Amino acid sequence: MTLTEADPKGLIRESYKIEGIGDAECRSIFLDWALSLAKDADPAEAMRAVLAAYGADPAHPMSVVLAEGLTREQAAPSRRGGRAGRMKG
Template sequence: MELREADPKGLIRESYRIEGISDAECRSIFLDWALSLEAGTDQRAAMRLALEHYSTDPAHPMSLVLAEGVTQAAKAPTRRGGRTGRVSV
């Protein structure tokens, strides 16, 4: 994967350039970034590439958001309820 595929609009890059950016602002930018990826893009690989390329400070709010995204994406999805969960078989 190339960097232009991982950050097509440059949103992650720009977030690192904003002085005093907050965690909430980084999460909002992250959502916009996730929605801007092409269908079928490996989001976890894109997050990892953006983190490796742009992050110079591990304490930067965007670095924390990306790192959390990589670890959360690694978890297998779990069932969260629905009719089958409420009705015994």
């Protein structure tokens, strides 16, 4: 995947240029970015591409958000069936 395909609007690139950007802003930008990907694009592949290109600082809030996205992408959702799945608590 090319960087242009991974970040078509340059949202991730620009987020790394914003001084003092916080977690909340990065999460909002991440959502806009995810919605701007092509329908057939693999989000995990796109996240890896932008992290490789821009994520030199692993402590940057956008690097953290992207890394969390990759972690959650790989974690399989689990659902408890039967009575345990219907119980609230």
